[in-house]
Amino acid sequence: MRPVAVIGIGKTPFGAFGDRDLRSLAVEGGEKCLANGRHAPGQVDAFFLGNFAGPSFAGQNHLAPYVSTALGIHGVPATRVEAACASSGSAFFHAYNGVASGVYDSVLVVGVEKMTCQPTPRVTEILAGAGDCAGEIKAGSTFASLFAMIARRHMHQFGTTREHLAAVAVKNHANGALNPDAQMRKVITMEQAMNGKPIADPLNLYDCSLISDGAAAVLLAPAERAQEFTDKPVRVLGIAQASDFVALDQKPDITTFPAVRLASAKAYQMAGVGPADIQLAELHDCFTIAEIIAIEDLGFAARGEGGPFTLAGHTARTGSKPINTSGGLKSKGHPVGATGVAQICDLVLQMRCEAGARQVPRHSLALAQNLGGSGATCVVTILGTV
């Protein structure tokens, strides 16, 4: 296996764009990325599309060549990857393997989701398709309710509080307010975050990520050739994907995500670093409790300490371990299939010192954690500037 670098990034803003369809979003992200990585479409060897539910949201299947040809990429393998909210993280993982193995020299990965074309109850139903439809979903579960049950158990076992959850939302909104591409650029107070409209007890509106349209793209190449295409290459130092049960009721302990632990252990080992070395991270805060548990599963804090770690300010932009400086899924937005690649884009911006008002001072070693469903897929990526 040979070293791989991210040589280009491109993103659309995230939001509710009534006049944009899935393909136009994906093309905008892809074109920006190709320009950023100084590539013509004809130089791309393979195309991967991360997308969760285009067929359900937009009635369109066969999405990878549908997007790649619109980008002017013809003839090469074009493959869609679906892994719920980890769709584009997984697409990125497979693209990485293609370059690392020497099969491809230049791979474009686009993540995209167009969600706001459906009313919220239908969006909730489509998202529920990432759960066990014959069991938990049939019983009336929504994704918010699955994470609510996780939160309830975490509170019971570790004493995690509503205040801890709210601290995640307040912090991520404070970051997103500084991100020009974020969907909800709004600072919120603890009081607001504690008292939002109930969604699934103990989670309220401010604990939930947004329903979003958007796309994000990255271009991968062998590290030895990266300087031809960018002045600021970022290396993929470690990456792993892991899997677990889809149904929450099959997991022995719902207060931890074994797939996150497995993927991060492998990624740390591959990169030759540990949790203490990571300088900033983009974590999958689909719900506030998910960020708290990720902090624990990645080893940034001990089990049960994710809430207090957050409330103490360690994960703020000015803290020792800035998390979700982009605003996270909570404030930046969560176009499901775009999220994994968007996390990589946001870290690369920080690592290139191009993050503007939200720039953090230490940015040479970063981690992205992309979670699918209630933990059945996880992709962890460690990036470094060399």
Next chain:
Amino acid sequence: MSDRTGTIYTETVIYSSTEAFAADVPYQTAIVALDSGGRVTGRIISDHGERVRIDDRVSRVEVRDGVPFFRKIP
């Protein structure tokens, strides 16, 4: 050991649902650790405003379309 009785492992009350369950909102779901072993996700019957919490004992009173409905054991 009975597969009709068990203990609440975790629970939630849902206020925002898919269209199929909109008429039931708010309703409670729970993961029940069955006395016979294993866990199952089911609905909690709350026709008298009952609400279950973690470690409460419940019994299954019916199965509708494959979904178990539990009631709190007083």
